[in-house]
Structures are given as structure tokens and as C-alpha cells.
Amino acid sequence: xxxxxxxxxxxxxxxxxxxxxxxxxxxxxxxxxxxxxxxxxxxxxxxxxxxxxxxxxxxxxxxxxxxxxxxxxxxxxxxxxxxxxxxxxxxxxxxxxxxxxxxxxxxxxxxxxxxxxxxxxxxxxxxxxxxxxxxxxxxxxxxxxxxxxxxxxxxxxxxxxxxxxxxxxxxxxxxxxxxxxxxxxxxxxxxxxxxxxxxxxxxxxxxxxxxxxxxxxxxxxxxxxxxxxxxxxxxxxxxxxxxxxxxxxxxxxxxxxxxxxxxxxxxxxxxxxxxxxxxxxxxxxxxxxxxxxxxxxxxxxxxxxxxxxxxxxxxxxxxxxxxxxxxxxxxxxxxxxxxxx
Amino acid sequence: xxxxxxxxxxxxxxxxxxxxxxxxxxxxxxxxxxxxxxxxxxxxxxxxxxxxxxxxxxxxxxxxxxxxxxxxxxxxxxxxxxxxxxxxxxxxxxxxxxxxxxxxxxxxxxxxxxxxxxxxxxxxxxxxxxxxxxxxxxxxxxxxxxxxxxxxxxxxxxxxxxxxxxxxxxxxxxxxxxxxxxxxxxxxxxxxxxxxxxxxxxxxxxxxxxxxxxxxxxxxxxxxxxxxxxxxxxxxxxxxxxxxxxxxxxxxxxxxxxxxxxxxxxxxxxxxxxxxxxxxxxxxxxxxxxxxxxxxxxxxxxxxxxxxxxxxxxxxxxxxxxxxxxxxxxxxxxxxxxxxx
DNA sequence: CTGTTAGCGCATTCAA
DNA sequence: TTGAATGCGCTAACAG
Numbered sequence: 001x002x003x004x005x006x007x008x009x010x011x012x013x014x015x016x017x018x019x020x021x022x023x024x025x026x027x028x029x030x031x032x033x034x035x036x037x038x039x040x041x042x043x044x045x046x047x048x049x050x051x052x053x054x055x056x057x058x059x060x061x062x063x064x065x066x067x068x069x070x071x072x073x074x075x076x077x078x079x080x081x082x083x084x085x086x087x088x089x090x091x092x093x094x095x096x097x098x099x100x101x102x103x104x105x106x107x108x109x110x111x112x113x114x115x116x117x118x119x120x121x122x123x124x125x126x127x128x129x130x131x132x133x134x135x136x137x138x139x140x141x142x143x144x145x146x147x148x149x150x151x152x153x154x155x156x157x158x159x160x161x162x163x164x165x166x167x168x169x170x171x172x173x174x175x176x177x178x179x180x181x182x183x184x185x186x187x188x189x190x191x192x193x194x195x196x197x198x199x200x201x202x203x204x205x206x207x208x209x210x211x212x213x214x215x216x217x218x219x220x221x222x223x224x225x226x227x228x229x230x231x232x233x234x235x236x237x238x239x240x241x242x243x244x245x246x247x248x249x250x251x252x253x254x255x256x257x258x259x260x261x262x263x264x265x266x267x268x269x270x271x272x273x274x275x276x277x278x279x280x281x282x283x284x285x286x287x288x289x290x291x292x293x294x295x296x297x298x299x300x301x302x303x304x305x306x307x308x309x310x311x312x313x314x315x316x317x318x319x320x321x322x323x324x325x326x327x328x329x330x331x332x333x334x335x336x337x338x339x340x341x
Numbered sequence: 342x343x344x345x346x347x348x349x350x351x352x353x354x355x356x357x358x359x360x361x362x363x364x365x366x367x368x369x370x371x372x373x374x375x376x377x378x379x380x381x382x383x384x385x386x387x388x389x390x391x392x393x394x395x396x397x398x399x400x401x402x403x404x405x406x407x408x409x410x411x412x413x414x415x416x417x418x419x420x421x422x423x424x425x426x427x428x429x430x431x432x433x434x435x436x437x438x439x440x441x442x443x444x445x446x447x448x449x450x451x452x453x454x455x456x457x458x459x460x461x462x463x464x465x466x467x468x469x470x471x472x473x474x475x476x477x478x479x480x481x482x483x484x485x486x487x488x489x490x491x492x493x494x495x496x497x498x499x500x501x502x503x504x505x506x507x508x509x510x511x512x513x514x515x516x517x518x519x520x521x522x523x524x525x526x527x528x529x530x531x532x533x534x535x536x537x538x539x540x541x542x543x544x545x546x547x548x549x550x551x552x553x554x555x556x557x558x559x560x561x562x563x564x565x566x567x568x569x570x571x572x573x574x575x576x577x578x579x580x581x582x583x584x585x586x587x588x589x590x591x592x593x594x595x596x597x598x599x600x601x602x603x604x605x606x607x608x609x610x611x612x613x614x615x616x617x618x619x620x621x622x623x624x625x626x627x628x629x630x631x632x633x634x635x636x637x638x639x640x641x642x643x644x645x646x647x648x649x650x651x652x653x654x655x656x657x658x659x660x661x662x663x664x665x666x667x668x669x670x671x672x673x674x675x676x677x678x679x680x681x682x
Numbered sequence: 683c684t685g686t687t688a689g690c691g692c693a694t695t696c697a698a
Numbered sequence: 699t700t701g702a703a704t705g706c707g708c709t710a711a712c713a714g
Contacts, residue, residue, distance in 0.1 A: 001480065002456065004691060015701040020693055027694090030699060050457040051395040052691030055706050060392060062435070070424075071620075076417060083411075083438050092457070094403070095436045097424050115343065116391040116433070139342065224624050254624060260601075279412075283565050283595060345707060356685040361709060368710090371683060393707030396690050687712075695704075 003044045012040035023048065059312075062092045063304060064117040066107055068124050068189050070097040073250075073278045074293050078123060078145060081297025089305065091118070098125075104189055112138045119304045121145060124191050127152075141307035145300040147191060153307065153321045155300045157291045159193055162327035163200025163245065164207075166273045166289050169329055170243045171208045174337050175271060178205070179216035179234055179241035183251050194247060197275070201245055216241055220251060227251075231258040235270070242270065242338040249274035249281045249288055256284060256334065267336035277330055285333035292325045299323060344385045353381035364389065400653075403433045404645060405458040407448055409465055409530050411438040414591075414619045415634050419464060419486060422638025430646065432459075439466075445530060453479045460645045462486060465532050468493075482648035486641040488532060494648065494662045496641045498632045500534055503668035504541025504586065505548075507614045507630050510670055511584045512549045515678050516612060519546070520557035520575055520582035524592050535588060538616070542586055557582055561592060568592075572599040576611070583611060583679040590615035590622045590629055597625060597675065608677030618671055626674035633666045640664060 009016040014033055021027045022037040029037075040046070054060050065082060069075050086093050094117055098104040104125065112120055112135050120135070120142040127135075132149050135142050144154035170178050180201045187194045198217065205212055218234050221227040231254060234241065246252035252274030256266060264270050274281055277290035303321045310316070350357040355374055362368045363378040370378075381387070395401050406423060410416050427434050435458055439445040445466065453461055453476050461476070461483040468476075473490050476483050485495035511519050521542045528535045539558065546553055559575050562568040572595060575582065587593035593615030597607060605611050615622055618631035644662050651657070 002691095005693095006691085009701095016692080017694075017702075018700060021700085024693075028699070033700085045454075047454050047456060049396075049691050050455055051392060051399075051401060052706090053693080054392040055390075055396045055690085055708085056692045056694085058392075058706070065436075070421060071414075071417060073412075073414075076412060080411060080438070083436070087438075087444065093436045095406075095424070095434045097421070097428075103428065113386075113388050114391055115388060224620070228624070250621075253621075257624065279565070280591075280594075283569070283598060343707095347707085350685095357708080358686075358710080359684060362684085365709080369683070374684080390707050393690090394709080396692090396706085397708045397710085399690070683714105685712105685714080688710090690708090692706090693704105694706105696702090698699105698701085 002049070003046050005046070005048065008037070008040045008044055008046045011044060012036045060116060060118050061090055062094050062117045063119040063121060063301070063308075064094045064096055064111050065121045066096045066098065066111065066123060066125065068098045068104065068191070070099065072248075074248075074276045074291075075123060077278070077293035078297035078300075081294040081299075082121065082301045083297075084294070085298055085301045085305075091305070098189075101189070109134075112140050112142070119143070119308050121300055121304055122147070124189070124193075126190055126192055139311075141304060141311055143300050143304040143307065145296055146193075148322070151320070153303050155296050155303065155323050155325060157296065157325050157327055159196035160200040160203070162275075162289045162291065163197040164204045165200075165327070165329055166275070167201050167204035167245050168207070169331075170245065170271060170273065170335065171204060171210065173243075173271065173335065175243040176210055176338075177213075177216070177239065177241040178210075178243045178245060179218065181218050181220065181231070181234070181244055181246045181251050181255065183220040183247040197245075197247060220247070227254060228258060231255055232262070235259065235262055235264065243272070243335070244270065245273045247275060249276045249278045249286060252286055252288065252334075253280065253284055256286070266334050268339050271335040271338070273329075273335060281330075282332070287332045287335040288330055290328045290330045292327075296325055299325070343390070344387050346387070346389065349378070349381045349385055349387045352385060353377045401457060401459050402431055403435050403458045404460040404462055404642070404649075405435045405437055405452050406462045407437045407439065407452065407464060407466065409439045409445065409532075411440065413589075415589075415617045415632075416464065418619070418634035419638035419641075422635040422640075423462065423642045424638075425635070426639055426642045426646075432646070439530075442530070450475075453481050453483070460484070460649050462641055462645055463488070465530070465534075467531055467533055480652075482645060482652055484641050484645040484648065486637055487534075489663070492661070494644050496637050496644065496664050496666060498637065498666050498668055500537035501541040501544070503616075503630045503632065504538040505545045506541075506668070506670055507616070508542045508545035508586050509548070510672075511586065511612060511614065511676065512545060512551065514584075514612065514676065516584040517551055517679075518554075518557070518580065518582040519551075519584045519586060520559065522559050522561065522572070522575070522585055522587045522592050522596065524561040524588040538586075538588060561588070568595060569599060572596055573603070576600065576603055576605065584613070584676070585611065586614045586616075588616060590617045590619045590627060593627055593629065593675075594621065594625055597627070607675050609680050612676040612679070614670075614676060622671075623673070628673045628676040629671055631669045631671045633668075637666055640666070 005016045009019045096107050124146045148154045148156050182194050274286045274288035277288045281288045346357045350360045437448050465487045489495045523535050615627045615629035618629045622629045
């Protein structure tokens with residue numbers, strides 16, 4: 001039932017080569033015959049078969065996007081950045097969300113080798129050297145977003161510096177008792193963000209000569225209830241913190257919620273800093289670390305599409321694009337000077 | 342550089358037909374030669390070229406998912422449902438997020454006709470009869486999720502009934518002054534949810550003999566600030582409502598926030614009901630309408646994959662699967678009897 | 683049981 | 699400027 005290039009050619013009274021030429025502007029065509037072809041194409045509502053094009057051209061016009069932590073708002077924002085440039089290109093997105101370790105491994109083993117895509121965009125996954133070796137061997141352009149590897153292009157945000165900036169700000173406000181709230185749920189794939197941010201937290205404390213107190217480092221519970229309980233414990237410690245630096249806005253908002261339940265005023269009794277600057281953060285008056293989420297996805301595809309072009313043109317660009325995106329501390333109402341009690 | 346089936350055949354000392362047979366179990370193969378082929382495949386790390394398979398089979402093994410309102414948590418949850426079954430199948434997902442009307446129209450015109458996918462899953466978009474006609478003419482299996490059309494299969498939630506249930510619950514609690522908070526941001530594509538839920542709200546009031554007061558119907562602002570101001574206006578009305586039924590959990594949470602700023606107690610001064618039952622709703626103790634988000638996506642693909650199979654086997658299943666998923670009112674701490682002042 | 687051949691629909695080279 | 703022929707890599711029908 002689907003109409004092919006042959007039927008168009010017959011209808012226009014030309015050869016299939018001419019039809020192809022008209023459709024792709026691949027060679028000059030006499031204006032008269034050109035119009036005949038166009039008319040036939042329109043009459044028959046002809047659309048070239050993508051599978052045939054792909055086989056003939058050796059190009060899929062598709063990129064794979066591999067995303068863990070798919071439910072997290074920040075990931076979606078990155079993906080939106082990707083889609084914003086893809087929508088304007090002639091590429092499609094093939095989506096692979098990974099939610100478990102086995103799934104992660106399976107996707108990473110198969111997708112790069114199946115030849116179903118022209119390029120790979122990998123979000124937030126720490127790749128082993130072996131995995132990177134196999135990807136490079138598969139000779140498929142690949143760009144990392146929100147994760148790094150020395151042998152691959154990446155778009156990255158300096159989590160350590162950002163965390164340090166946030167905590168230093170709290171210290172400058174006069175806080176000495178600052179806790180760090182991690183979220184081990186987000187570290188299912190050992191992405192290392194949590195470690196990086198904790199490192200930045202420690203560095204800031206050290207620079208200020210403030211000792212690091214183990215009871216001020218807390219991992220999130222896996223259930224909402226466990227999580228809430230953990231926050232309560234932290235806030236009702238004998239020597240409870242006056243400020244909290246949270247792994248994410250989501251966690252920070254939970255802290256605000258628990259603080260309310262405990263009748264703690266914010267920022268009077270407790271200052272809270274989040275991370276990500278998702279939309280609700282603004283509404284909740286949450287001081288937070290803004291990172292260029294949309295932008296990171298956008299830049300990621302752009303680097304990837306460039307890499308694909310370069311591969312086609314056999315341009316072996318020597319240096320890998322490894323970009324670092326800036327972060328910014330957005331100061332709102334959830335932080336202030338500590339009140340001495 | 343990529344290895345083809347011919348090289349495998351040569352290496353195994355057999356014909357390409359045999360290699361194909363082994364790989365696809367398409368016909369019986371002698372166990373000895375079978376092992377030889379498998380060995381060659383492994384040695385050469387052969388992976389069949391998907392483009393070639395697609396062309397030969399006339400099947401892309403890909404489904405398109407068209408999604409508006411991509412940033413909304415409920416959409417992501419539906420998409421997760423889709424991916425959960427796709428991950429276990431041999432299909433891939435091609436993602437089309439639409440954020441503007443022109444984009445919506447372009448995607449709806451091109452994607453069904455390009456032949457790049459075996460099926461279409463369309464979320465939350467009201468299709469015109471003309472658009473449906475063209476889709477059916479393209480003869481590509483299509484399933485609607487969270488929207489309906491008489492001539493297409495769909496997975497749907499009865500918004501009217503759900504809203505009516507929620508508002509009736511508030512009335513049963515003793516509320517008479519109940520407001521409905523819409524979100525016109527979500528209605529960029531005229532999806533009609535807003536209208537449906539307002540209709541259910543009106544029906545519940547009418548059934549209870551409560552007059553509908555226009556000042557109790559509010560549209561959300563486009564900016565967060567405008568939105569907040571609108572909520573404030575509503576809550577500080579001379580004869581302000583004692584209960585609010587919100588279009589979504591996101592809006593309901595904003596109401597809770599504003600109520601706090603106005604020193605209104607919940608549920609003492611104000612009862613709030615949301616819609617969607619997203620994860621944070623549980624944490625915020627929000628009474629809300631739970632709908633089967635994950636499930637709706639899951640069922641959507643299953644119906645779609647069935648439709649694709651039926652198309653291949655020329656089984657013209659007479660009746661269109663048009664399923665309605667149940668909703669449930671989840672009662673938490675944000676609702677209670679009104680306090681007479 | 684297995685090798686060979688003929689498409690799948692298109693882009694592109696080679697003649698004309 | 700254009701038509702005809704070749705190949706992309708694979709599946710499936712055909713013939714042995």
C-alpha cells in the first residue's frame with residue numbers, strides 16, 4: 001500500500017534517480033522536470049521510507065539518550081534541553097531510561113553496538129574504563145552529561161566547587177553548626193555527585209577551620225517515612241545544626257516541612273540551602289544552587305551532533321570537548337544569620 | 342569497518358541464509374553448523390544491522406511517543422509506565438515532546454506518515470476529526486492516553502467522575518463554600534481536563550443543592566507570582582471558601598504554601614484537595630485524587646503492541662479497546678470538617 | 683538441512 | 699541533464 005519512489009517516477013514520467021535528486025537536491029535538475037516530479041510527489045503524497053534511506057545512507061538520523069534517575073525533575077529539565085535542539089534538527093531521539101543496575105549494564109552493552117543510532121548521549125552515569133573502551137571501539141560518537149571521563153567528551157558541572165560555595169556562604173552568615181544531608185537514593189548507580197558535594201562541604205568547613213562532625217552527615221532513607229524520621233533526628237540532636245546544606249531541592253523542601261512540624265522558624269532557627277533550583281524552589285523561597293540544567297542537555301547534543309558531523313567528514317578533531325558549566329548560588333528566604341539562643 | 346553477515350558466513354564456512362536462520366531461529370539448523378555459526382558470530386562480535394533488518398522486514402521495531410506538558414510529574418510517571426514494558430520488549434521508543442502549538446501540529450502531521458515507527462502513542466492531546474482521519478488513513482496503529490476519540494483506542498480516566506467524587510467528599514464533610522482552582526497553563530493544547538474537572542465540581546455542587554459562585558472559580562496565573570497573588574485573593578475574599586479543590590497537586594501545594602503565609606490552619610481554616618497523587622503529596626499530607634498514572638502508560642503500550650500484532654496478522658479486531666481506569670480519593674491530613682467562626 | 687537468489691526502497695555512480 | 703544499474707545488509711522464498 002505505501003507508495004514508493006518508483007511509482008512517483010512512473011507518474012512523473014522520469015527515472016527514480018531524478019526523483020531522488022529532486023527530493024534531496026543532490027544534483028541539478030531541469031526546472032520543468034523538477035516541477036513534474038514535485039507534482040507527482042504531491043499527488044501521491046509520497047514520503048520516502050526512512051528505513052530504506054537509513055540503509056542506503058548508512059545513517060540512522062537518531063541519537064540515543066540514556067538516562068538514569070528519570071523521575072527527578074533536574075533530569076527532565078536536561079532532557080528538555082536536548083529535545084529543544086533535536087526538534088530543530090533532522091534527528092530523532094531514542095530514549096533509554098535505566099532504573100536498575102542490570103538494566104544499566106544491559107543498555108550500556110547493547111545500545112552502543114546495535115548500530116541503531118548515530119550517537120550516544122549518556123546522562124549521569126559513571127562509566128568504567130572497560131565500558132568506555134568498548135564504546136570507543138564501537139566507534140560511535142558519545143557525549144557524557146553530568147558525569148565525566150578523561151577519554152570522552154562531556155558537559156559537566158563542578159559539584160565540589162558549587163557545594164563549597166554554598167557552605168561557605170552559610171559560614172559567612174555566621175553558621176558553625178552546618179549539616180550535610182545526602183540522598184543515597186540518587187546514588188543507585190554510584191554517580192558520585194553525593195561524594196562530590198560532600199567533599200565541597202568538607203572543604204568549605206576546613207577552609208574556615210570548622211571541625212567536621214560525623215553526626216552532621218546524614219544519608220536519606222529509602223522511604224519517605226524513614227527519610228522524615230532521619231531529618232527529625234538530625235534537627236532534634238542535643239547540639240542540633242543551625243544550617244543544613246541539602247543534596248537536592250527535593251530534600252531541602254522536606255527539611256522545610258519537618259522544620260515546620262517541629263515549630264522551627266526558617267531562617268531564624270534553621271537555615272536551609274538546596275541544590276538544583278527547580279521551579280518550586282522559587283516558590284518555597286528556598287536558597288539553592290542553580291545549575292544550568294536545560295543548558296547542559298542543550299550543549300550536550302550540540303557537542304554530539306558536531307562529533308557526528310566530524311566523524312562523517314573524517315575530521316579527527318584532536319581535543320575532546322570537555323566543558324564545565326557554571327553554577328550560581330541563588331539566595332532566597334530560607335537562609336539567614338543564626339540566632340544565638 | 343562494521344562486520345556483516347557475509348563475513349560471518351565466510352568465517353563459519355556456510356551461506357548467509359544459514360547464519361540468518363541461526364540468528365532468528367527462522368528454520369531448523371543442524372546443531373553442528375549451528376555451533377559453528379554461533380562461534381563465528383561471537384568471534385567477530387557480529388551484530389545485525391538494524392537498518393537492514395527494518396528495511397527487509399518492513400518493520401521498525403520502534404514506537405513513537407508524543408507527549409505534551411513534558412515537565413509535569415504526572416506525564417513523566419505515565420512515560421515510565423510505557424518504558425517499563427518497552428524495556429522488556431524488542432521495541433524502542435522514539436520521543437516527541439511538544440511544547441508549542443506549531444510543534445504539536447507539525448509532529449502530528451509528520452510522524453504518523455514518515456513510516457519511521459510501527460505505532461503511535463499519543464498523550465493528552467485532543468485530536469481533531471481531520472487529524473484522526475489522516476492517522477487512520479496512514480494505517481498506523483495508534484493509541485491515545487489520557488484523551489479520547491470515538492474512532493481510536495484509548496486509555497482514559499474519568500476526570501468528571503473523579504472531580505465529582507472529590508468535591509462530594511468535601512460536601513459530606515460539611516463544606517458549603519468550595520472553590521475550584523484551575524490551571525490554564527496546563528491547557529495550552531485545549532486538552533479539556535480542566536473543563537472536565539470543573540464540570541465534575543459543578544455536578545457535585547448541584548447534586549447537593551449548593552449554588553455555583555463564579556468568584557469561587559479561579560484560573561491560575563501564567564507566572565508563579567501571579568499565581569500566588571490569585572490564591573491570596575481567593576483566600577482573602579470577604580466570604581472566603583472553607584475548602585479548595587485544586588486542578589493538580591502542584592497547585593494544591595501552592596495553596597498550602599499561601600495558606601501558611603496567611604496564617605490559615607489546614608484543615609481547620611481551610612481544607613485542600615489535590616489531583617494526581619504525585620510522590621510529594623504523601624509527604625505534604627495532601628488529600629488528593631489518585632489516578633493510575635504509571636498504569637495508564639503501561640496499558641497504553643500494551644494495547645498498542647497488540648494492535649501492531651493484529652495489523653501484521655491481518656486480524657481486524659472489530660471493537661476498539663477503549664479502557665477507563667479507576668480513580669481513588671486518597672484522604673490525608675489536608676481535609677477536615679470546617680470550623681464555624 | 684542448506685546454499686543461492688530475489689527483493690525491501692532508496693541514494694548514487696556510471697553511461698549516455 | 700537524465701535513465702539505468704549497482705549496492706546498502708538483511709530476510710525469506712526457492713531450489714537443491
